[in-house]
Structures are given as structure tokens and as C-alpha cells.
Amino acid sequence: MVNAIVFDTPKNGPPSLHLIDQRRLPLETVTVTSTDHHDVANSIREMVVRGAPAIGIAAAYGIAIGSYEFTREKIDGAYPDWMEKVSRTLGKTRPTAVNLFWAIDRMRTLWSDLYAKGLTPLEITRVLYDEARSVHEEDISQNRSMGKFGQELFPESGSVLTHCNAGALATGGYGTALGVIRAAVEAGKKIHVFADETRPYLQGARLTAYELMADNIPTTLITDGMSASLMAKGKISAVIVGADRITRNGDVANKIGTYALAVLAHYHKIPFYVAAPFSTIDFVMETGNLIPIEERSSEEVTTIGHGNRVAPIGVDVYNPAFDVTPAGLITRIITERGVFKPQDLIHQIPSIQKTF
Numbered sequence: 001m002v003n004a005i006v007f008d009t010p011k012n013g014p015p016s017l018h019l020i021d022q023r024r025l026p027l028e029t030v031t032v033t034s035t036d037h038h039d040v041a042n043s044i045r046e047m048v049v050r051g052a053p054a055i056g057i058a059a060a061y062g063i064a065i066g067s068y069e070f071t072r073e074k075i076d077g078a079y080p081d082w083m084e085k086v087s088r089t090l091g092k093t094r095p096t097a098v099n100l101f102w103a104i105d106r107m108r109t110l111w112s113d114l115y116a117k118g119l120t121p122l123e124i125t126r127v128l129y130d131e132a133r134s135v136h137e138e139d140i141s142q143n144r145s146m147g148k149f150g151q152e153l154f155p156e157s158g159s160v161l162t163h164c165n166a167g168a169l170a171t172g173g174y175g176t177a178l179g180v181i182r183a184a185v186e187a188g189k190k191i192h193v194f195a196d197e198t199r200p201y202l203q204g205a206r207l208t209a210y211e212l213m214a215d216n217i218p219t220t221l222i223t224d225g226m227s228a229s230l231m232a233k234g235k236i237s238a239v240i241v242g243a244d245r246i247t248r249n250g251d252v253a254n255k256i257g258t259y260a261l262a263v264l265a266h267y268h269k270i271p272f273y274v275a276a277p278f279s280t281i282d283f284v285m286e287t288g289n290l291i292p293i294e295e296r297s298s299e300e301v302t303t304i305g306h307g308n309r310v311a312p313i314g315v316d317v318y319n320p321a322f323d324v325t326p327a328g329l330i331t332r333i334i335t336e337r338g339v340f341k342p343q344d345l346i347h348q349i350p351s352i353q354k355t356f
């Protein structure tokens with residue numbers, strides 16, 4: 001399985017974050033290295049790293065790197081002011097996936113607490129390295145738990161449709177939706193995957209197909225428009241996707257095209273599953289229509305691959321990166337704490353504080 005995020009803290013040198021450049025996969029495996037928080041922010045914005053949990057993990061490392069910069073660059077002013085600036089820079093990269101803000105918040109809670117206790121910025125930095133590593137490691141073990149719970153929903157044999165990439169590349173490792181698929185295969189189930197190519201950015205074709213093939217999981221790549229007829233022919237046993245943000249009422253924002261799949265699954269009476277960790281749940285936002293939906297550049301639609309134009313120059317383009325699937329279309333949400341009906345998820349949270 002690919003290890004897309006590596007953090008390094010050498011004894012005599014700055015910390016660095018090494019990310020597999022997901023824009024170049026599957027044709028090339030190239031690593032982008034960041035040694036300051038601006039580089040990390042650029043990597044998130046430009047989708048070197050993408051997928052909600054992976055963005056959160058990268059941001060956590062970005063905060064730790066930003067903290068180191070305070071000492072290295074001998075920044076004027078107070079440490080908390082600098083750290084808020086770092087947090088804002090990272091928080092402005094992508095608006096939809098709540099894991100980004102969750103991770104920044106988690107890191108803030110720690111550094112502000114340690115600062116209040118009188119630790120020096122260098123001492124705080126060392127603790128932040130460990131905290132970011134914990135964010136990363138916890139994500140992997142949460143994915144494993146999701147896999148364990150979620151795979152029980154799958155039949156002993158059948159075909160599962162997935163959209164975008166919710167795999168090892170989109171997380172700390174193993175994956176959410178693809179983690180459930182992996183766990184089902186590891187449990188001996190005969191699962192065949194249909195992977196939507198996922199226009200316009202082709203995460204399904206470039207990343208999901210690549211990941212599943214590397215694991216020898218039988219996979220067929222289809223274009224997004226083909227799923228309806230596969231369902232009508234009885235070829236799909238279940239749909240499983242990841243999530244970028246889940247609101248209190250169980251609505252789910254995920255890659256554009258997810259909502260269409262949920263409507264189709266409902267029509268064809270096929271179970272529709274969402275796999276996501278609790279860090280993807282926004283416990284403050286009431287409903288999905290409040291979720292900020294990122295709009296990306298027109299070039300993602302008018303070109304394919306690296307700049308091959310497929311539409312007339314000057315054509316008007318609409319390119320929302322995500323859509324919202326209403327809770328009523330979701331059969332179950334698979335989390336690291338178990339499997340829930342979307343509307344029941346909120347009852348699992350005794351008390352959660354959110355500050356952003």
C-alpha cells in the first residue's frame with residue numbers, strides 16, 4: 001500500500017513533509033518536499049495531497065513546521081500571533097473538507113495550552129511534532145476499525161461501486177471507503193470493484209484504479225455516466241464512498257457526482273454507504289446546505305490530463321468540486337466507532353467543543 005505522507009525531523013536540520021504528488025499519479029511517482037508552512041499550504045491547495053483525512057494530516061504537520069519556523073526565522077512578535085497566522089494560511093487552502101479545520105483546531109488547543117503553561121516555542125514545537133504524528137497514526141487505526149465494522153455490511157461475493165478516491169492516498173493509509181473494501185477482501189469476500197473515473201479531476205481513474213490494482217483487488221474502471229445502466233442490470237451490490245464533511249443531521253458532502261449516485265442507488269434499491277472518521281463530522285453545522293462548496297478552475301473541465309484541451313476556448317464552465325447527499329439517501333454511515341443511521345450519528349457525541 002502506498003505511503004503518501006512522510007514527516008521527517010532530522011537532528012540537525014528543519015522538519016520536512018514529503019508528499020507523493022497525486023497530480024502526477026499514476027504515470028509518475030514524484031515526491032514534493034515542504035520545509036515551511038506556506039509550501040504545505042500550497043501542496044494542499046494545488047492537490048499534491050488531497051482527500052479529507054489526508055488534508056487534515058498534512059495541515060497538522062504544517063502547523064508543527066510553522067511552529068519550528070517561529071524559532072528558526074526569529075519571528076518578531078508573540079508566538080500565539082504567529083501561530084494564528086500559520087493556522088489561517090493553512091485554513092484558507094480548501095473550504096469543504098472539515099478535517100482540515102478539525103486538525104488545525106486540535107493543534108491549536110495543544111499549542112495554546114502549552115504556551116499558557118509557560119513552555120518555550122521550541123519545547124512546544126517538539127510536542128507538536130508528536131501530536132501531528134498522532135493525528136496521522138490515529139487516522140490509520142480508525143480506517144482499520146471502519147474496515148472491520150464496514151466489511152460486515154458487504155455480501156460474501158458481489159460488486160461494489162465507488163466514486164473518487166477514498167483510499168490510502170486520501171488518508172493516513174488504508175483508506176475509508178477503500179479501507180472497507182480492503183477489509184472485506186482480507187476477510188475472504190469475493191468483491192469486485194467498479195471505480196467511477198470521477199470527472200473532472202479523475203481521482204477514480206488515476207488513483208483508485210491504481211491503488212486497487214496494486215493490491216490485486218479486481219477492479220473495473222467505468223466513466224461516471226455508466227453506473228446507472230450497471231445498476232439497472234443488477235450488477236452492483238452496494239455503493240460505498242468517503243466524505244468531506246458530514247453535518248449534524250447526517251447530510252454528506254463528497255466529491256461531485258456522489259449525490260447522483262445516491263439518487264440512482266435509491267431508485268434501484270441498492271444500499272448506499274458512506275465511510276468516514278469522526279474527524280469528518282461537523283458537530284456545529286446543522287445541515288448540508290450550509291457546507292461551503294469549493295469551486296475549482298475551469299481548466300479542470302476544459303482540459304484532460306496535463307493541459308489537453310477538450311472544449312472550445314472561452315466556453316463558460318461551472319466546476320463545483322463537491323455536492324451534498326441528503327441523509328435520507330444514505331443507508332448507513334460507517335465510522336471507527338461503529339455503523340450508524342445518518343440521523344443517529346449526532347447522538348454518539350456526548351460533548352464536542354468546536355472553536356472555528
Ligand SMILES: CSC[C@@H](O)[C@@H](O)C(=O)COP(=O)(O)O
Nearest residue numbers: 050051052164166170242243255
Ligand atoms: C477518504 S477521502 C473522502 C473524500 O475526501 C473524497 O471522496 C473526496 O471527495 C476527495 O476530494 P478531493 O477534491 O480529491 O480532495
